[in-house]
Amino acid sequence: MKGSSKTHLRIVFTLGIIVLSIYESSSQFLNDEFCGNKEVLTLDYRKKPWKGKNQFLLDYLKKIDYKDNIDSVRFRIPVKFWIYRNDDGSGGVTDERVKVFMDSLNHFHKLNNTGFRFYIREIESVNKTKRLNLGYFVEAPLQTIFNHTKACVNIYVCDFIKKKANGATYVVRGTYNIVTKSVMLQRNTSSTGLTHEIGHYFGLLHPHRNYKSGKNKQESVSRTRAYKGSLKKGLICERNGDGLADTPAEPRLNFLVDNNCNFSGQALTDNWGDHYQSETNNIMSYPTHYKCRNNFTLSQKSVMLYKASENKYAKYWNTKDSANKIYHFDIHEPDNTVKMASIIKSNEKQNHTFHKIFTTGKKGLATDKTDWLKFELNTENTSNILIKFTPDKIVNDEITITIYDEDNKLIKTINTSKQIASSQIQLKTLKSGWYFIEINKKQSVSKKLYNYSVELIIE
Ligand SMILES: [Zn+2]
Structure with a gap:
């Protein structure tokens, strides 16, 4: 009886994920897809205490005595890799490459004094040739349900993640599933690919989120422009886009950054007529050249630290917990x-x-x-x-x-x-x-x- 209700729950949950995945995709921009994370659906966005009030994030950093210029490790996060290989165990990402993933992840967190470090808890192979290439909408989310370990960040590495839409097939280099809280990467991803997806895990959104929308959802270039209506109040830059005032408003940057990482989209304006003055180095952005990405802003770091502290496994990750000090x-x-x-x-x-x-x-x-x-x-x-x-x-x-x-x-x-x-x-x-x-x-x-x-x- 217990078993069958569990199975039933699992089926409902699985169907829910597939429906969510398809719903989310209907509003995506499918050209030149980098990261499959959703532009539209953010399940827990309303619960964010910094929405419309970024001061919360600065106060939080003060409360935890965070110093931006000191590399002080607060959380050590275990990750588990699921490596997709052929039936006979051949193929798939190599251990050398996994080490490069981990070294890059720790490098960018150390560079930004985020307070995070990551280590491998386990590497498990999934030997199924037919799963080397995963379909974005159904197969990939299902894999994150069937293969999942608690209390760590689950990372799935396959050969290709393929997304079919509007009669064409696109390749997604990495994606984050907000429902199963899982990171999926292609073997061939950028040096900041994993850091970007784990940024989503700890609550970050794309700075260009909703940049094609109207005044109701688009982030304004101006940092002081505010909603004055009776329904919506507060600074637009703290509500729309990624909801963070210290990441400038930006369009999707994939054709707007030159070889020297300069922004070349100054001619573009937001819905209020202000010209974009975007940065090109944010790890959560999509610049033309990935080499430009190396930065998390103070607010982004605060979001990640806050989200980690709220996680139900925070006790095991927190370096301040005496049990972890050994x-x-x-x-x-x-x-x-x-x-x-x-x-x-x-x-x-x-x-x-x-x-x-x-x-x-x-x-x-x-x-x-x-x-x-x-x-x-x-x-x-x-x-x-x-x-x-x-x-x-x-x-x-x-x-x-x-x-x-x-x-x-x-x-x-x-x-x-x-x-x-x-x-x-x-x-x-x-x-x-x-x-x-x-x-x-x-x-x-x-x-x-x-x-x-x-x-x-x-x-
Ligand atoms: Zn993303």
């Missing part, structure tokens, strides 16, 4: 597979962590068990090479450190157990090439080791 953030993540190995240079000491993986329900917290590093020898090395492993405190745990050469041949392995203070591996007479270090924690023994350092000494 984990130091690791800039070398993701490094869970050999293909994601982080480079360590000669005489460098790096801080790493077996970062947190949390599961909802009874299982509680767990940690990522494996980290990979790599180093390169340009010439044959006849002297000593030392790899030092040091946990940040003495713990009861069991660690295996293994070295492989670039042909995957085992060079050396050591096992530590009980009361590790530090361990080291000595290597001698290695030929030139890449070497890979696998650091593996035996999770069942203890979950107490989280943070450690690795030092590479080449004499």
